[in-house]
Ligand SMILES: Cc1cc2nc3c(=O)[nH]c(=O)nc-3n(C[C@H](O)[C@H](O)[C@H](O)COP(=O)(O)O)c2cc1C
């Protein structure tokens with residue numbers, strides 16, 4: 001089945017009076033999510049750092065590139081399949097690590113993992129998840145694990161061991177959020193989910209972390225929270241510490257949050273396998289450059305040594321096309337699938353992923369290309 005078939009499916013259902021349950025316009029889906037969610041939860045997801053300048057820059061950077069369609073080519077049958085770290089996936093897309101998903105839907109990461117598994121796209125499970133590594137692994141799809149790197153090596157090793165045992169094959173290490181940035185939307189509501197006990201399922205179920213506590217989690221949750229927060233938040237790691245991860249993780253390691261070519265080169269020198277060019281969806285350094293503007297220089301510098309992934313600001317299949325053209329091997333999708341989750345749990349996430357991949361498939365064909373590998377910067381023009 002082609003991803004573009006989702007378009008026919010929707011039209012054909014309409015002939016028998018079945019109205020689509022979700023909008024194909026993902027901005028409308030966000031508005032619907034906003035109507036359903038508590039303001040604290042909505043703004044936690046929708047919001048960004050500071051004045052929102054980098055969040056807007058992420059979008060404006062996409063708008064500055066335009067696709068140049070080519071005609072009369074043999075592109076009716078297309079192939080979106082993509083190899084990443086020696087494994088073939090159906091499309092150049094993964095679900096970005098998003099913590100605390102139970103703030104938008106009670107099934108949280110369980111719903112997301114089932115939707116991802118059914119489509120075969122990788123889900124990157126956050127360390128700040130509302131369900132454990134083991135629970136999420138019950139959906140038998142491709143699983144990657146995102147580490148918020150604790151400042152306690154034994155806890156770190158325990159998390160890696162649990163991830164490995166539960167079949168997470170790729171480790172994503174997020175570097176840009178070693179402490180939370182200034183986020184006015186959340187500050188004004190004094191809303192920080194993990195201080196309220198959400199997004200702690202992984203540490204609270206960890207035997208080594210639990211052994212650090214004076215009293216069991218069940219008797220003193222607040223003390224456990226206060227033990228965890230400074231363990232993963234507030235202090236940065238340094239390049240020399242990466243060897244701990246390299247020595248204790250057999251599979252691919254991907255550094256997330258890279259925006260400078262020298263950091264990308266350094267990742268390759270440190271024996272890493274990939275980078276995610278990302279500014280965390282504009283949620284960290286307000287005033288930072290658009291992530292898309294960092295992509296082509298990084299891909300040119302290290303594309304032959306590392307798998308270059310991309311996120312921040314992807315809102316459509318056409319955006320995925322542009323990121324691939326600028327050098328990404330695949331993109332991570334962030335907020336849009338949270339709007340799907342808020343509206344319809346597993347089914348809503350499925351809708352968002354299918355919509356983006358259908359549009360990518362159609363855009364690829366209509367622009368005159370058959371596979372993601374056919375794309376390079378020459379297929380775009382500056383607006
Ligand atoms: C509500 C929310 C929670 C997030 N939690 C995490 C996280 O736990 N770990 C992580 O590496 N990135 C996290 N991110 C960042 C995403 O992985 C991704 O980089 C970002 O959402 C991409 O930008 P976009 O939302 O504009 O697509 C989070 C983003 C959002 C919106």
Ligand SMILES: O=C(O)C(=O)c1ccccc1
Pocket residue numbers: 098099100128177194199280283
């Ligand atoms: O909010 C975020 O962007 C994020 O990365 C995060 C960090 C800690 C807990 C939950 C989410």
